[in-house]
Amino acid sequence: MDLKFKSLLDSGKFVVTAEVAPPKGIELEQMNHHIELLKGKVDALNVTDHQSSVMRFPSLGGCLAIKEGGGEAILQMTCRDRNQIALQSDLLFAYSRGIRNVLCLTGDAMPVGDHPQARGVFEMDSVQLLHCINRLEEGYDMGGNELKGEVSFCKGAIVTPEADPLEPQLSKFEKKVEAGVEFIQTQAIYDLDNFAAFMEHARQFSVKIIAGIVLLTSAKMARYMNNNVPGIFVPQHLIDELADAPKGTALQKGIEIAGRMIATLHNDALCDGVHIMAINKEEVVPDILEAAGLQS
Numbered sequence: 001m002d003l004k005f006k007s008l009l010d011s012g013k014f015v016v017t018a019e020v021a022p023p024k025g026i027e028l029e030q031m032n033h034h035i036e037l038l039k040g041k042v043d044a045l046n047v048t049d050h051q052s053s054v055m056r057f058p059s060l061g062g063c064l065a066i067k068e069g070g071g072e073a074i075l076q077m078t079c080r081d082r083n084q085i086a087l088q089s090d091l092l093f094a095y096s097r098g099i100r101n102v103l104c105l106t107g108d109a110m111p112v113g114d115h116p117q118a119r120g121v122f123e124m125d126s127v128q129l130l131h132c133i134n135r136l137e138e139g140y141d142m143g144g145n146e147l148k149g150e151v152s153f154c155k156g157a158i159v160t161p162e163a164d165p166l167e168p169q170l171s172k173f174e175k176k177v178e179a180g181v182e183f184i185q186t187q188a189i190y191d192l193d194n195f196a197a198f199m200e201h202a203r204q205f206s207v208k209i210i211a212g213i214v215l216l217t218s219a220k221m222a223r224y225m226n227n228n229v230p231g232i233f234v235p236q237h238l239i240d241e242l243a244d245a246p247k248g249t250a251l252q253k254g255i256e257i258a259g260r261m262i263a264t265l266h267n268d269a270l271c272d273g274v275h276i277m278a279i280n281k282e283e284v285v286p287d288i289l290e291a292a293g294l295q296s
Contacts, residue, residue, distance in 0.1 A: 005044050005072055005101045006154035009183055009208045014266050015043045015273030016294060017074065017185075017210065018285050020066075022047060022057035031057070032065060034282040039071030041286055041295075046103060046185075046275065049076035053113025060090060063099050074156065075099050079124045080107025084142050087129065091136060095151045103156040103185060104129040126157050127172070130179035155180060160187040160231035161198035170201060177205045185275050187231045188214035190238060192264060199270055208272040211265055215278040215288065216254040219243035255284055259291020266294060 008015050020034050038045060047062035063073035075094050077087065091102065104126040110118050124132065132142055133155055139147050157176045163169040173184065184202070189195045189211055202209050214232070216222050219242040222234040238257060245253040262274050278285050289295060 003100050003152065003154055005074070006182060008043055009154070009272065013043075013273075014294075015208075015210065016041075016276070016289065017044045017046055017273065018042045018276045018278070018282070019046045019048060020062055020282060021051070021279070022059065022062045024054070024056050026057065028057070028065065031062060032069070035062075035066050035069050035071060037283060038285055039066065039069055041289060042276075043273075044072040044074050044101060046074040047076060049078045049105065049107075050081060050113070051108070053080070053108045053110050053115065053118075055113070055115055060094060060099075063094065064097055067098050072101070073099050074101040074103055076103045076105060077129065078105040078107030079122055079126065079129055080110070080120045083121050083123045084132065087124070088132065088136065088141055091133065091153070092147075092151065095153070100152070101154045101156065102133065103158070104133070104181075105158060127175045127179050130155055130157065130176060130181055134180055154182055156183040156185055157181045158187065159184050161189055161195055162187065162191065162233045163231045166198070173202070174205070177207050181207055183208040183210055183272075185210045186212045188212045188225075188277065190232075190234045190261070192261065192270070194233075196270060210273040210275045211271045212275045212277060213258050213261060213288075215258050215276070215281055215284070216242060217281065218250045218254075251281070251284070255287050255291055258288045259293075262288065262292035262294065266292065 018038050020031060023031055045066050047059040049059035050056055059076045063075045066073035106125045110116060110120045133153055135142055136151050159173045160169050184207055219239050222239045222242060225232045226234055242250055242253055265271055265274060276285050276288055
């Protein structure tokens with residue numbers, strides 16, 4: 001069974017992943033361009049699954065494009081949109097097409113997206129989805145029926161180190177570890193002291209931690225995330241740094257900040273890798289890696 005990404009994690013390599021956003025529709029040129037640009041520069045590409053409850057081209061379709069292009073794909077799978085039958089079926093199809101990595105997500109609430117009239121399923125949460133995958137790997141579906149053929153996934157989930165209060169996140173983190181998660185991808189982190197404190201707790205467990213980095217493109221964006229995105233906190237000194245950048249250079253300053261943070265995470269061995277989320281700016285991920293001194 002080809003578990004390339006799991007092998008990299010187990011090797012102790014500082015892994016680098018990036019995120020690709022599927023389009024709103026079937027014009028795939030930009031997504032395919034980003035896949036082609038990034039597949040040789042990062043260890044795996046993560047495709048969002050109707051992020052923020054906005055309907056888009058599916059994560060599964062994006063992952064197939066990555067595989068067809070010779071890259072390593074991480075399938076995002078939310079429990080919001082599918083019941084257990086559909087989740088299991090999609091997992092089996094993904095595996096049959098060579099997709100071996102899955103990031104298990106509960107999913108954002110419907111009212112925040114572009115289909116507020118839609119009903120969320122939420123038959124399972126991310127911990128239960130991890131247990132579901134374990135059952136598939138044992139050769140049975142959730143109805144207790146035997147499967148033909150074997151599957152084996154590298155299972156991931158998320159955690160929010162900047163959550164306030166943090167204790168509920170730590171409890172969920174431990175449940176995910178107990179459910180057999182192999183890597184944890186964090187929500188965006190910017191306060192490395194807070195992250196180091198989280199890692200002191202996380203290092204008690206046998207799980208790889210991949211720190212999430214969202215590219216900041218302006219002081220306005222940073223303030224918006226502080227005010228509107230739960231679990232993200234951009235320190236004031238970073239906001240000031242972006243605000244003080246000469247006109248027209250805020251994006252370059254954001255690339256510099258992301259590179260600097262990634263370099264610290266890598267050089268100080270604070271975690272096991274980074275996940276770069278350059279929202280709508282995927283083409284600058286190579287610049288971020290260069291600023292970090294990393295060539296994956």
